[in-house]
Amino acid sequence: MSEAIRELLKKNHMSVTDSRLQILDLFYHAPGALAHADIEKKASDKIDRVTIYRTLQTFEEKGIIHTIPSADNSVKYALCKDQCAEGHHHDNHVHFVCDNCSKTICLDDVLVPEVKLPGGFEPHQSNMVVNGLCNECRS
Amino acid sequence: MSEAIRELLKKNHMSVTDSRLQILDLFYHAPGALAHADIEKKASDKIDRVTIYRTLQTFEEKGIIHTIPSADNSVKYALCKDQCAEGHHHDNHVHFVCDNCSKTICLDDVLVPEVKLPGGFEPHQSNMVVNGLCNECRS
């Protein structure tokens, strides 16, 4: 299992280090997206705050994780699916944030719809976040 | 003009104070959405940082302004249109963020499209942010 993670790092030409393995492992086992603070808490073997910042930034640049915008200054991160590569993300799916358990979930199968913009506006990338009750909290 | 702003505060059962008038005035004359830092800089007559935080929070609660999510921990605020009321926002329009001039604009006429969620998810509110080049920066 941990072997798959090593491979992912190798494939992206990154040194395989404990911090990186551990953080990636957290993402793979997390029920939803993770914030910097979540990682700081959950990391079994304590990792320095700065290392977490740098690791998240590197992973994002390499196309391993993507950011999920928020309306309250608390960006979260989640694993990208295959297609993303260095400097080239393709995470055009909708994100769901539960108002009850506050879990943040990638709805990989729900694509962000196109919208018609007023004249003169040139779209490059779209993000859509839906708030509400998640499948677990509603039942 | 400033009279309209007074009225808005009265209508929402808020005391009319200098800080509030000044901040509302900034919003009415701003070309786009404002971040906390923008207000701190632009306020002619200096307002304490804490007062700005508290004022933004109050305005948001009263349905006078709404937040615009971002992927880089820099939430912005913009005036709500009519229908919003205390604890009940109806700002279901798309937001545009220019990658060049970084202006953030409410596209009041472009509504956030509905999406079909997986079974069990109950949507309450949707946000959509489009990045790209604004009408001014493209020409």
Next chain:
DNA sequence: ACAATTTTGCAATTATGTTGCAAATATTAT
């Protein structure tokens, strides 16, 4: 004009994010 209520500014505290640099670790070459 007065009393009651609300808002403000300041100080103190906490949280979040950034940078430079030496020590530790990982990779590559021998």
Next chain:
DNA sequence: ATAATATTTGCAACATAATTGCAAAATTGT
């Protein structure tokens, strides 16, 4: 396997952003 090289980490120092309690100031209703 060892050594040389390159990369990553942790620490300290710094910078910025946000929260809280409280007394002073301003606003509101009478």
